[in-house]
Amino acid sequence: MASLLLTGIRVLDLSSGITGPYCAKMLADYGADVIKLERPQSEISSISVDPIEEKALFLHLNREKKSITLNLENHAGRELFLKLVDQSDIIIENYPPGAMDTLGLGYEFLHKRRPNLVLLSVTPFGQSGPYKNYNFTELTIFAMGGAMHREGLPGKEPLRYGGDIGMYFAGTVASAILMASVYKSLLSNNGEWIDLSIFEALAGHPHQIGLRAPYIYSGATDDRTMPRSPTGRQDEPYAVGTFRCKDGFVSFLPLGTRMWPGLARMIGKPELITDERFMTGADRRMHFDFLEGILQEWFNDHTRTEVFKAGQAEGLPCAPIQTHAEAFLDPQFLARNYFVSIEHPEEGLLSYTGLPFQVSDIEVSPPKPSPTHGQHNKEIYMDDLNMTHEQFAQLCEDGVI
Secondary structure (H helix, E strand, O other), X not given: OEEHHHOOOEEEEOOOOOHHHHHHHHHHHOOOEEEEEEOOHHHOOOOOOOOHHHHHHHHHHOOOOEEEEOOOOOXXXXXXXXXXHOOOOEEEEOOOOOHHHHOOOOHHHHHHHOOOOEEEEEEOOOOOOOOOOOOOOHHHHHHHOOOHHHOOOOOOOOOOOOOOHXXXXXXXXXXXXXHHHHHHHHHHOOOEEEEEEHHHHHHOOHHHHHHHHHHHXXXXXXXXXXXXXXXXXXXXXXXXXXXXXXXXXXXXXXXXXXXXXXXXXXXXXXXXXHOHHHOOHHHHHHOHHHHHHHHHHHHHOOOHHHXXXXXXXXXXXXXXXXXXXXXXXXXXXXXXXXXXXXXXXOOEEEEEOOOOOOOOOOOEEOOOOOOOOOOOHHHHHHHHOOOOHHHHHHHHHOOOO
């Protein structure tokens, strides 16, 4: 489903990978008309087979979009592209720096043709600087940006975050700046070129800013520490982390002195609050093993749901660790109709995450699956660009679309 907040905004998505497509997906989720440009079938190797994980990623990143095929290296293809530009508000691309100029489709040229156009160029390191032509992976940008050196155990190899957090976060940042730029374009009728660096986006992630603070303010080296140690930013490191309970595992994070009384009440031992052995944070750290032993005994007799409710009743941040199947049936998700089921013409019925917000007085459209390759060629070329059947057939035969 898509919220129709951006109805009337057309986006041309020329990007691949994660950051650009994810940014375009977010705009589609807000109701923008997003057209994904793909290579014509004749340009795709007949022996290439998409691994299942790549297919799943495509289905996730391109929901709510339309798909057309177009060869931008062909003169006729570029002419068609410019006709699409005339009807569009945003272009998202992630070609190497200078590649759009080489195609004759650089920002200066496009801006003269469509003054209010907003062009987003996503690259690993930006359009300038000594690394501008370098390639990347999630690992390289995480390592180079200063974040990786302090992740992992002391004396072991540094680690990075799991998944592709940097690329998804950069896509989120891109969608935000695009909306600001489109708003400015609507007011001034003058678009702009957004040069987005994934490297810089990850370096500016709120978590990285927080971890960088000790160095910025005191010059501290911020070396790696053992988890849940008093020197690892935990004044009271007991009861922090993952614990086994009666029917699985729970995540628990009652940090700080103010949460100690609630923890004691939660496990049914309020007398510990006034016990001289546990009066201060230092006292409780000294009796770390004893306190965790008491807590674990309580966990052993309670289910994840019981722990969750008891902890929340005392204002303690804790939660059951659920499987994917359990998360789909979580009563909070069900109450807000978060997950949606979408029938894909080739892959069947699939479950997707929905919209993490609800906006009053804004309609929501029925959910649409990711498109099949070139699914919307006739709609865009014949309906929007007024192409005849004969012209359409000829362009298909020539490998332009």
